[in-house]
Amino acid sequence: MSTVYHKPDTADQPYRDPTPLPTDLPKVAELGTTSAPLKSAAFFIGAYCKDYNDDFMLCKAENRDPAHCLKEGRRVTRCAQDLISKMRENCLEQFKAHWNCLEHNNQEYHYCRKPERTLNKCMFEKLGLVKTIPGIPEGKTPIHDVKDPIYGHVQK
Amino acid sequence: MSAPYRQDMPPPGGFQQIRYKRNLPFRGPSGAVILAGVTAFCGYGFYRIGLGNLEKRELQRERVWSRIHLVPLLLAEGDRDAYRRQHAALEREKEIMKDVPGWEAGKSVYHNPRYRPADTMVVL
Numbered sequence: 001m002s003t004v005y006h007k008p009d010t011a012d013q014p015y016r017d018p019t020p021l022p023t024d025l026p027k028v029a030e031l032g033t034t035s036a037p038l039k040s041a042a043f044f045i046g047a048y049c050k051d052y053n054d055d056f057m058l059c060k061a062e063n064r065d066p067a068h069c070l071k072e073g074r075r076v077t078r079c080a081q082d083l084i085s086k087m088r089e090n091c092l093e094q095f096k097a098h099w100n101c102l103e104h105n106n107q108e109y110h111y112c113r114k115p116e117r118t119l120n121k122c123m124f125e126k127l128g129l130v131k132t133i134p135g136i137p138e139g140k141t142p143i144h145d146v147k148d149p150i151y152g153h154v155q156k
Numbered sequence: 157m158s159a160p161y162r163q164d165m166p167p168p169g170g171f172q173q174i175r176y177k178r179n180l181p182f183r184g185p186s187g188a189v190i191l192a193g194v195t196a197f198c199g200y201g202f203y204r205i206g207l208g209n210l211e212k213r214e215l216q217r218e219r220v221w222s223r224i225h226l227v228p229l230l231l232a233e234g235d236r237d238a239y240r241r242q243h244a245a246l247e248r249e250k251e252i253m254k255d256v257p258g259w260e261a262g263k264s265v266y267h268n269p270r271y272r273p274a275d276t277m278v279v280l
Contacts (some may be wrong), residue, residue, distance in 0.1 A: 014241050017230065019244030021236065030233055038229075039222055046225030053228040066235035066242065067273035073232030109222070110215050133218050143214035150208040 023078040026073045031081055039107055040116075041087060043131040044123055047078035090126035094119040109144065110151050116144060241277060248278075 008015050033041075046053070052075045059069040087095050098115040105111035123129045133142055143149070150156050185193075250261040266272065 019240060019247070021240045022243055028236075030236075031229065038226055042225045045229065046221070049228075053225070056228045056232060060231065063271060064273075066238040068271075069232075069235065070239060073228075073235050076228045076232045109218055133214075133221050135217060135221075136214070140214075143211065143218055145273035146211070150204065150211050155208075156204075 028077050031077060031079060033084060036099040036103040042128045045080050045083055047129045048083045052079045054075045091122040094122045114130055
């Protein structure tokens, strides 16, 4: 077990995890998606993986021990992976445009409505997923559908 | 030699009006009009601020929900890592304390089965 830190880009050997997960657990690849694509996909993850997410959070409410909810956690990760790969298959261009926009705009949704709308449209047409924000006051347009918002690139 | 008598009379049509009124140029709208205008202008501004505040609230709701949807995913990933660390710490403890008779590796110092996150962490 070496405790010396080697920079991964200059190390002469590939990085080996000295303390991997126990082998009796089923393997699940981590999602590895960075923050902007995650933020872009967040509402679709919420819609697509609702059952798994709820199940996992209920399990966590039972017991905070990380060992308690590993199975549910794997399901959550697999579901998110499934969704991200489906998004990439069906709406790669729109997805990329949106998360690149988020990346360049401090990860704020209200600067990126244009690419977001094309992404939402594509996701609805191809996968039937709709972005819904819970708790909107009754009779109001959801903020991502407002035609002429006050807060945008130019504050009006 | 004397001039014939003649009564001095006003010019035909009478004298011109005496201009006794002050002749000041128009100095712009009155104070009341300006006050009303500024009030209306500010009122519109405050109305827009109100609309903007409502919109800000919705934007905040959107932001918060985008995070809430990601919590299970991030928590699951963190849990796997925490579990890995827990497991590694236990293995390490077993290895270090193998010569001490009666040592129970991984036994909590608290007589409580409730889960406690580790106080220290080995970064590996």
